[in-house]
Amino acid sequence: MSPPKTAGDGMQDLRNHFALSGLVHIRKATVARPGNAQAVPTVPYWLPIVGHLPNMAFDADGFLKGLRSKYSGGIFALNFGGATHNVMYTPGLATALLHQKPNIAGSEETSKQLMVRVFGYPSNELHKYEAICPDLIACYNHLLTEPSLGSMVAQTAIRLKASLKDLVTGNSSPVDQMEWEKSCNVDVTANAKGQPVVEASLLPLIRNFVAHVANPALIGSDFLSNYPDFMDDLWAFDRGFLYLVVGLPRWLPIPSITRSYIARKRNLEKLEVFHTMMERVAESKKVEPKWSGLDDVGPLVKARMDVYRSHRLSIRARAAFEHALLWAANANSDVLIFWMLTRIYADKLLLAQVREEIEPYCKAVQRTSELPIGDAPQLDLLDVDGLCSNCPLLKSCYLECLRLDTASWSLKVVQEDFVLQSREKDAQSWLLRKGEFAHAAHNLHNTDPAYFDEPMTWRADRHVQYEDGSKRGVAEMGSVRPYGGGSSMCKGRSFAFKECMMFTAAIVAMWDMDPAGGGAWNIPRHKKATGVYATSDETRVCIKQRCLEH
Numbered sequence: 001m002s003p004p005k006t007a008g009d010g011m012q013d014l015r016n017h018f019a020l021s022g023l024v025h026i027r028k029a030t031v032a033r034p035g036n037a038q039a040v041p042t043v044p045y046w047l048p049i050v051g052h053l054p055n056m057a058f059d060a061d062g063f064l065k066g067l068r069s070k071y072s073g074g075i076f077a078l079n080f081g082g083a084t085h086n087v088m089y090t091p092g093l094a095t096a097l098l099h100q101k102p103n104i105a106g107s108e109e110t111s112k113q114l115m116v117r118v119f120g121y122p123s124n125e126l127h128k129y130e131a132i133c134p135d136l137i138a139c140y141n142h143l144l145t146e147p148s149l150g151s152m153v154a155q156t157a158i159r160l161k162a163s164l165k166d167l168v169t170g171n172s173s174p175v176d177q178m179e180w181e182k183s184c185n186v187d188v189t190a191n192a193k194g195q196p197v198v199e200a201s202l203l204p205l206i207r208n209f210v211a212h213v214a215n216p217a218l219i220g221s222d223f224l225s226n227y228p229d230f231m232d233d234l235w236a237f238d239r240g241f242l243y244l245v246v247g248l249p250r251w252l253p254i255p256s257i258t259r260s261y262i263a264r265k266r267n268l269e270k271l272e273v274f275h276t277m278m279e280r281v282a283e284s285k286k287v288e289p290k291w292s293g294l295d296d297v298g299p300l301v302k303a304r305m306d307v308y309r310s311h312r313l314s315i316r317a318r319a320a321f322e323h324a325l326l327w328a329a330n331a332n333s334d335v336l337i338f339w340m341l342t343r344i345y346a347d348k349l350l351l352a353q354v355r356e357e358i359e360p361y362c363k364a365v366q367r368t369s370e371l372p373i374g375d376a377p378q379l380d381l382l383d384v385d386g387l388c389s390n391c392p393l394l395k396s397c398y399l400e401c402l403r404l405d406t407a408s409w410s411l412k413v414v415q416e417d418f419v420l421q422s423r424e425k426d427a428q429s430w431l432l433r434k435g436e437f438a439h440a441a442h443n444l445h446n447t448d449p450a451y452f453d454e455p456m457t458w459r460a461d462r463h464v465q466y467e468d469g470s471k472r473g474v475a476e477m478g479s480v481r482p483y484g485g486g487s488s489m490c491k492g493r494s495f496a497f498k499e500c501m502m503f504t505a506a507i508v509a510m511w512d513m514d515p516a517g518g519g520a521w522n523i524p525r526h527k528k529a530t531g532v533y534a535t536s537d538e539t540r541v542c543i544k545q546r547c548l549e550h
């Protein structure tokens, strides 16, 4: 870090002071602790209190990657606003942190703050929060285990089969378009061969398509039918998410903050109506006709209803919990599918290989017809288990996107002094102190050249391995941890895996895509987000139906 570039005695004093504080931190790093546990090396900083916040605001990615090469022990400590944040990036240390008991290093307090600050949980019901959490966590079994997981996946596959032919309809008027087409600036045009094609912005198209098809397995079909604009507000909310996390107020002149607050308000109002109707159903009272299909609400949300009722939770608090669930269910997987598709379509050879691999499990056809208007194309076959178990190249694409297109961090608050040590032989142990923060920075590991050859290159088959000369490859997650770990590990990970595999395979099987205006695909640049990276670059594509078998 370079000192302030200003002359003068006063400034020199200031410089000496900051330099000294840097030295103090370097010294502290080298002092050995009882039992060989060392203090975590503190990265020097110039500005007391503010600490490393300017470095993070200016270029977080470059700053952290630089520290990774400098602090080869796998851990370093930063100062944000006077608080110590220990950042670790080796799999051994991350695992050791994530498996600490919550009373040693937990995230409960942070989750509670997030629920209030970000998702709109009413602060006057915080006394019920701790009591209800274990019961709500128990409900996540419905997302992770059979038979509920299987039934959610099967329901989603049925909806996907039914909707795929309408990914783009070719209708230029929004009145006739599907909900997912309405916010992706559709333009109906013709390609160089004079064939009709639909030009659209890929990210909004894909994430809205996935959301409209997959969310009914969680919240039932009435919710998005009655509130088709809910997803647009969820994305607006998501864009301001990080501002809400740090508690920036609504009146600041930053448009994405204001939009995020407005979107949250609208989303909570919709979820309150949903919960009012669910409560009426539970009391066997009549509901409005447009809510007559609530019996297809998914097993997880139904189980949560029982918990809300037994704890006498207000409708507003229930809405906030569902807001958090719907955000978690969409913010990452819907966007990851966009990255998978972009990267597969960008490489014609890879696209052909993926199509060949998935064909026994996912096949689109168009039947011939004697009638003047032919049958619509359809997915003849969608075997989700087959795709997940027998398509190592597609799975490797999913894993490679998780490695390179996500920036997950797991955050814990240290509740008691403890010694953190990886299980590797002769691993150095580190002393973490009560009141400090501990972050497992999974993305720093994912791009670490010590673990991945040419780490910034996206390689489709990077994760495929062949055992003992076998021709049949397998793709495994390895040390990549996009879903966090320990007790707070992502509860939707099993559903997300199947969701990403089935949507990517189905779209690839039925549709062709090329960059609008011709030329090569440009992979959009990453933009900071909470898990899977977003992007501000627009990917305009021409989409047309593949020439399918009859």
Ligand code: HEM
Pocket: 107, 111, 143, 325, 328, 329, 330, 332, 333, 336, 406, 408, 409, 410, 411, 482, 483, 484, 485, 487, 488, 489, 490, 491, 492, 493, 495, 496, 531, 532
């Ligand atoms: C590619 C897709 C996804 C990624 C990368 C992802 C990632 C994550 C991460 C990093 C966490 C925090 C873990 C921690 O604190 O250690 C998390 C939490 C969570 N995720 Fe996911 N997620 C994905 C998809 C989903 C889906 C589809 C659902 C629901 C259907 C879901 C539901 C949840 C829930 C409920 C939590 C909170 C768990 C808790 O606090 O106990 N996620 N996810």
